[in-house]
Amino acid sequence: MRKLSIAIEQLTTCGGCENSILNLGDELIVLLEKNLEIVYAPILMDSNRPQHVDIVILSGAVRTEDDLKKVKYWKGRCNVAVAFGSCACFGGIPGLSNLSPSNQLLESSYINQIGTINPAGSPPTLNLPKLTDFIKPVSELINVDYELPGCPPPPELIREFFISIVEGREFRLPNKSVCDECPLNTGESKEMKSVKRWPFGEIDRNKCLLEQGFICLGPVTRGGCNAQCIRAGYPCRGCLGPLDKSIDGAAKMISVIASSSSLIDVSIEDLGAIPDLVGLFYRFTLPISAIKPWLWRKRH
Amino acid sequence: MWRPKIIGFLCNWCGYAAADLAGIMRLKYPANIRIIRVMCTGRVDPIHILSAFQLGADGVMVIGCHPGDCHYMNGNYRAERKIYLLKKLMQELGLESDRIEFSWASAGEGMRIVNLIKNFTKRIESMGPSPIGRS
Numbered sequence: 001m002r003k004l005s006i007a008i009e010q011l012t013t014c015g016g017c018e019n020s021i022l023n024l025g026d027e028l029i030v031l032l033e034k035n036l037e038i039v040y041a042p043i044l045m046d047s048n049r050p051q052h053v054d055i056v057i058l059s060g061a062v063r064t065e066d067d068l069k070k071v072k073y074w075k076g077r078c079n080v081a082v083a084f085g086s087c088a089c090f091g092g093i094p095g096l097s098n099l100s101p102s103n104q105l106l107e108s109s110y111i112n113q114i115g116t117i118n119p120a121g122s123p124p125t126l127n128l129p130k131l132t133d134f135i136k137p138v139s140e141l142i143n144v145d146y147e148l149p150g151c152p153p154p155p156e157l158i159r160e161f162f163i164s165i166v167e168g169r170e171f172r173l174p175n176k177s178v179c180d181e182c183p184l185n186t187g188e189s190k191e192m193k194s195v196k197r198w199p200f201g202e203i204d205r206n207k208c209l210l211e212q213g214f215i216c217l218g219p220v221t222r223g224g225c226n227a228q229c230i231r232a233g234y235p236c237r238g239c240l241g242p243l244d245k246s247i248d249g250a251a252k253m254i255s256v257i258a259s260s261s262s263l264i265d266v267s268i269e270d271l272g273a274i275p276d277l278v279g280l281f282y283r284f285t286l287p288i289s290a291i292k293p294w295l296w297r298k299r300h
Numbered sequence: 301m302w303r304p305k306i307i308g309f310l311c312n313w314c315g316y317a318a319a320d321l322a323g324i325m326r327l328k329y330p331a332n333i334r335i336i337r338v339m340c341t342g343r344v345d346p347i348h349i350l351s352a353f354q355l356g357a358d359g360v361m362v363i364g365c366h367p368g369d370c371h372y373m374n375g376n377y378r379a380e381r382k383i384y385l386l387k388k389l390m391q392e393l394g395l396e397s398d399r400i401e402f403s404w405a406s407a408g409e410g411m412r413i414v415n416l417i418k419n420f421t422k423r424i425e426s427m428g429p430s431p432i433g434r435s
Binding site: 020097133246248250251252254255256257263268271272276277278290291293294295298 | 345381
């Protein structure tokens with residue numbers, strides 16, 4: 001059987017998604033021996049972009065014009081395009097930069113940043129690609145066949161994806177929330193009796209974090225990660241994005257907090273004191289949020 | 301001429317009954333409001349409000365029972381919290397949170413609901429069309 005060729009195209013990314021592929025371990029070696037062949041991956045080796053591949057894995061956000069070119073290159077040159085990781089699927093953490101115009105971003109990182117010495121007083125221009133106005137999910141730029149969210153995508157999902165591609169099956173993301181997989185979910189009704197910020201206060205590792213007052217995005221986030229953050233004592237941050245048919249994870253999370261907070265022990269001011277709602281609820285999904293067009297119009 | 305489109309989520313037991321009473325009393329209120337009856341304002345999810353804006357609404361009103369009067373014990377308090385948090389989120393994003401109004405009216409307050417609708421319509425008229433409206 002012919003091996004399926006894979007290209008891994010990196011956009012603006014930290015490299016964590018590519019590392020997550022390596023997390024498959026021995027299974028990756030078996031897959032690479034029998035069924036898959038990586039033909040292009042700048043993170044591993046320098047080579048020219050091939051003319052045609054079977055699968056292209058696009059990871060990272062489209063932040064610069066250069067990224068835009070890279071994405072457009074694969075139009076019609078692949079059989080299967082995969083948006084890999086939360087940045088490619090929803091814009092991810094870089095997506096939060098949609099809140100400020102790109103010139104302001106350059107100024108704050110190259111001029112106003114504490115500790116930065118910049119005698120020229122202007123952002124560097126040499127060899128730097130221009131920033132795009134807005135970060136958009138890859139699926140808005142080219143046709144994407146599969147989306148594999150996660151920051152980084154959990155190895156179990158990657159394995160399932162590769163195996164289903166090799167076997168010729170269609171890959172579906174699990175459509176159940178993190179709470180469904182969470183070991184702390186007892187199935188009983190919960191009441192938030194206080195509002196706490198994560199590292200502060202005592203953490204009971206055997207009790208639902210939301211019940212303890214930590215804002216955990218588990219109820220509104222797609223599962224598939226086996227609730228690994230919560231198993232490690234950290235509230236869910238929502239990296240796998242909203243579930244199918246949910247147009248906005250943040251709105252759903254507001255609903256969760258409002259309906260589960262105790263009316264006696266938690267006052268409305270306590271809820272108002274939760275710092276940085278945007279960063280908390282839209283940490284990974286601002287570019288696909290329901291209010292995205294509003295932000296866009298505000299800028300133009 | 302542009303006329304604001306306003307979506308009103310009115311609860312079955314108080315807000316909607318008050319609007320009903322306003323009709324029986326033959327009071328006039330602006331025709332800009334499109335009333336959607338819900339069983340309780342606690343049922344109104346922030347998603348519904350955002351969807352209304354996405355579909356071209358210029359303002360959204362949610363009117364429920366007075367505090368303590370909710371037919372379902374505490375639905376109106378839940379709604380208050382949802383809308384409070386949604387408005388706060390929008391303020392943090394720098395969006396016009398004044399396009400959302402949460403208020404109370406009991407089944408006997410036909411006059412009050414007319415005033416609420418009138419004032420809100422005036423406010424939206426002064427704010428102009430919603431930036432994400434369809435038209």
